[in-house]
Amino acid sequence: MPFVNIVVIQSGDHILNTFDERISQFAEQKFQRDGIELKTGCRVLEVQKNRIVMREKGTGKKVEVPYGMVVWSTGIGTRPVIAEFMNQIGQHDRRALATDEWLRVKGCPNTYALGDCATIEQRKLLEDVAYIFALADKDNSGNLTAIEFKEAFESIRERYPQIDIYLKTQRMKDVLKILDDPKDSVLLDIEQFKSSLVKVDAQMKALPATAQVAAQQGEYLARCFNRWSVCESKPEGPLRVRGDGRHMFHPFVYKHFGQFAPLGGEQAAAELPGDWISVGRSTQWLWYSVYASKQVSWRTRALVIFDWSKRFLFGRDASRM
DSSP states (O other), rough: TTTOOOOESSSSTTTTSSSSSHHHHHHHHHHHHOOOOOEEEEEEEETTTEEEEEETTTTEEEEEOOOSSSOOOOOOOOOHHHHHHHHHHTTSSSSEEEEOOEEETEEEEEEEGGGGGGEEOOOGOOOGHHHHHHOTTTTOOOEHHHHHHHHHHHHTTTTTTHHHHHHHOOOOOOOGGGSSSOTTHHHEHHHHHHHHHHHHHHHHHOOOOOHHHHHHHHHHHHHHHHTTTHHSSOOOOOOSSSSSSOOOSOOOOOOOOOOEEEEEEEEEEEEEEETTEEEEEHHHHHHHHHHHHHSHHHHHHHHHHHHHHHHHHHHOOTTTT
C-alpha cells in the first residue's frame, strides 16, 4: 500500500501466541508478504506525540517508533460499576469478580456474574482432600483400595473438572492411571492420596474472556433459572463433599468448540478440537458461515450477509472516514 507503513508491536515472542504454533507461523508469514512489519518481544513504555517508546526484551534497549495513527489493543479493563461492586464485597484487589462453579459471586451468593467481568475460581482437590478421602474410605480403614479410589473419583468428576482435563491431556481412559502404581491391589494412605491429586490440580486454568465462554455461561444460567422450582425440591447436582445431599444444579462446564483468527485479505486461521488446524481462504468462508449462524435473529443474519455482499461488489465504504 503506497504511503502507508503498518507496524505491529507485540510483547510476546510471536503473534497469536495463544493459538497453535502452526497458526502463529502462518500469520507471521502472511503479514510479511503483505508488507506489515512485526516487532515481537517489545513492550510499549509510553505513547508520546508522533512516536511510541518501547523496550526490546532481548537487549533491554529503548526504541522509538514514529507514527501517524495508533490503534491500541491490549485486552479489557474493569468497568467502573463492577469495580465499585468489587470494593463493596471485599474483592478490590482483583481484576474481575471471583465466582464459584455455579457462577455465584463469592461473598454474595445471591448474585451471579458471567462474561468478561467475572472469572471462575475452580476449587482445588487438595482443599477438600480430607473430605474426599473420608468419602472414599467407606470401611474407615484409613487406606483406600483401587476400587474405592476409582469410585470416589467417578463420583466427584463433575465437581472437579480438572480431573477430566488431566485424563484428556494425558490420554488416559481409566482414573486409576492417575496413580503412580496403578495396580488393583494398591492401598493408599492419605499422604499418597494427596500426592496423586497434586498433578491433577496442576491442570487448572482460567477460562478465556471470549464471547464463546460468555454465551455458554448465559445459556447455562438460563437453564438453571428455568429449572429453579424443580431443582429446589429435587437437586440434580453432584454430591456435596462437605455436607450432606446434592448441589442444586450441575456446575458450569465450558466446552471449547475452537477459535478463529481473521487475518485480512480474505484469509483466516482456525484451531478446532481434535488438533485440527485450517488456514487460508477456505477457512475465511468457514468463519463467515459460523459468524452468520451465531446471529440472534434472521433479520441480523440477513443484514450481515447483505453487508458482506455489498463489500465484495463495491469495496469497503469509506464515506464516513
